[in-house]
Amino acid sequence: MPFAVLLGPDDEGRRLDRIMRKLLPQLPLSAIHRLLRQGLVRLGGKRAQASSRVHGGELLELHVDLSPQDRPASRERGPEKSSLPPRGIPNPQILWEASGLLILNKPPGILVHGANSLDSWVQWYLSSKEALSPVFRSGPLHRLDRGTSGLIAFSTSLEGAQRFSEALRERRIHKRYLAILDGSIGGQEEWEDTLERDRNLKISRLGSTTGKRAYTRLWPLANNSKATLALLQIDTGRTHQIRVQAAAHGYPLLGDRKYGGSAFPGGPFLHAYEMEIPSRLIAQETIKLRAPVPQLFLREIESLFGEKISRMMVNTPPTDRWVGAIIE
The missing domain is CATH 3.30.2350.10 (Pseudouridine synthase)
Structure with missing residues (x-):
């Protein structure tokens, strides 16, 4: 039985054969091209070629019998x-x-x-x-x-x-994280390393020149003799980047046993706090989105660094206010 699919705005300008491969993943490309050659595919009521560019709102008709399980569902809604x-x-x-x-x-x-x-x-x-x-x-x-x-x-x-x-x-989107790390960090740090991924062990490690560059900046917000609450900005997005670089530079995440952190219930503590999105990507102006810190994280911050530091996090202030309060 023939069926039809209404194409949407996201399909605008895409090749018809690529649309059909997504709609009919069970069919080989040769079978899709055969349907097109035989005139069994209509776009806007007309025969179409594999290379035809589609438009949002067009009706794609397939005049071919397929079993119910092979038929794509229309998703107009x-x-x-x-x-x-x-x-x-x-x-x-x-x-x-x-x-x-x-x-x-x-x-x-x-x-x-x-x-x-x-x-x-x-x-x-x-x-x-x-x-x-x-x-x-x-x-x-x-x-x-x-x-x-x-x-x-x-x-x-x-x-x-x-x-x-x-x-x-x-690298026009900037991501900033909050983390609790083992050890006392007294000032700003910049970490630039080459990381490689061990897919068998599912870990990342410092690598040779064949790895990928990883760059992280760190600002300590509070510390004591055992731990540091830090703000980190990553300028690259490697797998486990903060975790492996922090460990490699002597400050593993508290509770991150996989990368050598000390045992700590509920850890590791790592929170993607702020995302700065450039103008004209989602809005006319630059947008800074901030995610409230989870209650468990706040309780541990208060336990380790005091109520004043914990309260500083509650109203999700922009990170530039924190950077100005770096530990001297």
Whole structure:
């Protein structure tokens, strides 16, 4: 039985054969080209070529019989949303939803990918919203480890994904983290290293010249003889960058046993606190989004560094106020 799919704004300008490969992943490319040659694919009511560029709002018709399980579902609108989110995933705080992006405050202890993950929650949340493409799927645009809390961006449109990813590659998006580290750090530090990834052991380490450059700046906010509360800015985005560089420079994250940190219940403490997004990417002006610090993190800050420091974090002030209060 023939079926039709209404293309959305995110499909604008894409090649028809690439759209069809997403819609019909069970068919080899040769079979898709055969359907096109036989005139069984219509775009806007007309025969189309593999190289045809599609337009949002066009109707794509496939005059071919497929089994029900092979038929792509039309996503002009999403399905009815389940009344319950994925099991075991607390509703994250939404900090931004516009311009093709959904930026959340990730709770600690939640996976970003996989079953019962933050990605599962995002798919549930978006399921009743109007789809911008029958083939586009929202997904995370960068990484956070399971134990790390704070800001993480998901795409809700192809354009949003492309613009954000390009800005990340060009290092126009600045990300700042809060961390508790082993040892007392008395002043600003800059770490520039080469990191390589051991995929078998699932760890990163300092590498040779064949690795990738990693650059991190650190400002201590409070310290004692055993630990330091620090603000860190990463100018590159390597896997486990803060964790491995902190350990390599003698200050592993408190509780990060994987990288040599001292044992500490509930650790490691790492929070993606602030994201600075350049003008004209999601708004006309530069935007600074800040994720409130989790209560568990605040309690440990108060326990280690005192109530005054903990209170300083509560109202999510911009980080430039903290940098001005560096330990002398």
